[in-house]
Amino acid sequence: MLATIHPRSRSPSPSSQPPDKKSRLDEPTPGPSESALARDPPTECQEPPSSSKNPQKHKKKRSPRHRPPEPFSSDDILTREVIALLGNDYVLSLTQQNLDWQSPFDLSTHLDLSVSRISPSTGESLSIADHNGVKWVIVTPLSLPAERIRVRVYRHSRLHSHADLLQVLDPNPSWRDMSRVRCQYFGKCAGCQYQMLSYEQQLDLKRDTVVEAYNNYSNIPHDLLPAIQPTIGSPLQYHYRTKLTPHFQRPPFSFQKAQKRGHAPLIEGKPDWLKIGFHQVGTRNVMDIEECPIATPVINKALGPVRDNVIKNVAKLKNGATLLLRDSLPPDPPADIPVASGSTTVEDDGHICVTDQKGSVRERVGDMLFEYTAGTFFQNNNSALLPFTSYVRDAAFPATDTSEAIVKPTHLVDAYCGSGLFSIMLAPHFDKVAGIELSAESVRAAQRNAELNALSSENISFTAGDAANIFDTVQDFPRDRTVLIIDPPRKGTDERFIEQMIAFGASTVVYVSCNVHTQARDVGQILQKSEAKAKEAGGKKYVLESLRGLDLFPQTAHVEAIAVIRLV
Numbered sequence: 001m002l003a004t005i006h007p008r009s010r011s012p013s014p015s016s017q018p019p020d021k022k023s024r025l026d027e028p029t030p031g032p033s034e035s036a037l038a039r040d041p042p043t044e045c046q047e048p049p050s051s052s053k054n055p056q057k058h059k060k061k062r063s064p065r066h067r068p069p070e071p072f073s074s075d076d077i078l079t080r081e082v083i084a085l086l087g088n089d090y091v092l093s094l095t096q097q098n099l100d101w102q103s104p105f106d107l108s109t110h111l112d113l114s115v116s117r118i119s120p121s122t123g124e125s126l127s128i129a130d131h132n133g134v135k136w137v138i139v140t141p142l143s144l145p146a147e148r149i150r151v152r153v154y155r156h157s158r159l160h161s162h163a164d165l166l167q168v169l170d171p172n173p174s175w176r177d178m179s180r181v182r183c184q185y186f187g188k189c190a191g192c193q194y195q196m197l198s199y200e201q202q203l204d205l206k207r208d209t210v211v212e213a214y215n216n217y218s219n220i221p222h223d224l225l226p227a228i229q230p231t232i233g234s235p236l237q238y239h240y241r242t243k244l245t246p247h248f249q250r251p252p253f254s255f256q257k258a259q260k261r262g263h264a265p266l267i268e269g270k271p272d273w274l275k276i277g278f279h280q281v282g283t284r285n286v287m288d289i290e291e292c293p294i295a296t297p298v299i300n301k302a303l304g305p306v307r308d309n310v311i312k313n314v315a316k317l318k319n320g321a322t323l324l325l326r327d328s329l330p331p332d333p334p335a336d337i338p339v340a341s342g343s344t345t346v347e348d349d350g351h352i353c354v355t356d357q358k359g360s361v362r363e364r365v366g367d368m369l370f371e372y373t374a375g376t377f378f379q380n381n382n383s384a385l386l387p388f389t390s391y392v393r394d395a396a397f398p399a400t401d402t403s404e405a406i407v408k409p410t411h412l413v414d415a416y417c418g419s420g421l422f423s424i425m426l427a428p429h430f431d432k433v434a435g436i437e438l439s440a441e442s443v444r445a446a447q448r449n450a451e452l453n454a455l456s457s458e459n460i461s462f463t464a465g466d467a468a469n470i471f472d473t474v475q476d477f478p479r480d481r482t483v484l485i486i487d488p489p490r491k492g493t494d495e496r497f498i499e500q501m502i503a504f505g506a507s508t509v510v511y512v513s514c515n516v517h518t519q520a521r522d523v524g525q526i527l528q529k530s531e532a533k534a535k536e537a538g539g540k541k542y543v544l545e546s547l548r549g550l551d552l553f554p555q556t557a558h559v560e561a562i563a564v565i566r567l568v
């Protein structure tokens with residue numbers, strides 16, 4: 001039943017929004033960067049922000065209305081999920097009548113809805129609202145299948161609108177248990193979606209995400225898709241995040257004006273406009289966050305002093321900024337790379353929190369030690385890295401009864417290697433390892449990490465450059481004994497890389513990704529192109545042997561996916 005439906009003007013102007021929604025992501029088609037910004041803490045596979053980046057710079061340029069979302073952006077995936085829920089025929093008929101952008105609901109309309117399902121890509125709920133025979137999907141955070149919810153519409157998009165959750169009218173007791181929630185900000189902060197669920201339920205949902213991504217975006221025939229195995233859980237489900245990037249926004253205009261005139265405003269304590277934390281659900285507003293229970297204890301201890309430092313210097317603020325907090329082992333004295341003085345807070349458990357982008361961070365994974373620059377990429381859940389790298393190692397060396405005729409691998413190619421996580425963890429099992437990475441700073445860290453772990457430069461080498469260039473440097477690797485690891489950023493790999501990897505023909509490919517949708521697309525292309533090559537020139541082709549999610553991001557809707565591909 002629709003509780004309140006107001007007659008609406010067809011294309012609401014931003015000025016028709018209620019005052020509290022002025023800073024909503026209210027354009028019809030926010031690009032992927034905006035979508036990513038709306039969900040904090042940021043996903044792990046993106047490049048970390050550069051020093052003192054101003055969130056205001058991300059501000060959307062006004063774009064023509066009704067522009068289709070960028071393919072494989074989170075908005076594109078969400079729209080495809082909406083289409084699947086409404087049905088292709090129905091969507092076609094709305095589109096033919098030019099009604100696919102015409103929400104039947106005004107902004108601020110209150111609706112009572114029954115949730116149909118959870119969006120596998122965002123973790124929000126999808127419900128179908130019916131107004132005078134027009135079916136429209138409403139996307140709402142923090143609500144669960146089979147629940148009755150009351151919502152308020154705040155933004156329209158193609159075939160769907162986004163809404164705030166006002167009330168859960170009928171909770172789903174077999175899914176929802178609010179006593180599980182450990183964070184005081186849950187429901188307001190955009191960082192976590194799943195704290196009210198059991199951990200088993202979270203892992204099941206993440207398996208569904210992998211299943212749906214491959215069913216819908218890989219173009220791989222269903223009979224060639226392996227059964228997707230249960231998601232591997234994270235040893236820690238809270239206090240696991242080793243990196244936090246809270247931010248604050250630019251001071252208000254009146255404050256900046258006074259500063260420019262040289263009337264530095266007198267401020268005692270924290271002004272109301274200064275919020276230091278993460279985005280509020282569905283908005284670009286930053287909310288104050290004083291603790292984050294998914295972050296490690298040392299980060300939580302440092303968060304207060306880091307916030308205080310911003311507050312102390314509030315009179316000098318000109319822009320917004322993103323702060324960085326990274327959990328690190330202390331540097332071993334004498335440390336060859338100094339930790340910038342004044343940038344660390346020493347804690348009793350021996351760990352320190354590094355807050356300087358250029359500072360050095362140390363982590364241990366199993367027997368190996370890693371050191372990298374705080375502002376560069378490193379996986380953010382240390383507790384899950386040993387299971388993660390062990391799973392990839394086991395995929396490289398399968399038990400003989402599961403994959404007959406696999407020759408024992410001796411060579412490893414690590415594409416998109418970062419500061420060498422997979423190369424270094426797996427190096428003891430291979431004669432030769434070659435990694436490639438775009439960030440020269442990460443490559444330097446990878447080389448240092450090899451030395452730190454007593455790995456000889458004769459056996460392990462790293463190159464700075466585009467991933468596709470690696471194949472020129474490993475022409476002497478025996479293809480039938482080579483394992484290729486691919487771990488690209490969220491946007492996935494590219495055609496040039498795929499063509500070269502197929503021409504190269506490593507016997508095993510392990511593709512790991514924090515964006516299962518682009519991974520599904522890429523794996524589909526790898527299989528297709530490999531089959532075409534085998535048909536044309538004869539020889540072996542790639543098949544998808546196994547597919548599995550691994551939870552690097554408990555309490556959130558994100559999943560890491562691992563695809564194992566063999567040349568048979």
Ligand SMILES: C[S@@+](CC[C@H](N)C(=O)[O-])C[C@H]1O[C@@H](n2cnc3c(N)ncnc32)[C@H](O)[C@@H]1O
Nearest residue numbers: 045377416417418421437438466467487488489
């Ligand atoms: C998801 S991270 C994986 C890093 C590493 N495998 C790890 O687990 O720590 C992706 C890495 O790809 C790098 N990258 C992005 N585009 C690239 C490209 N075209 N060629 C090579 N590396 C690239 C990024 O700098 C980042 O370090």
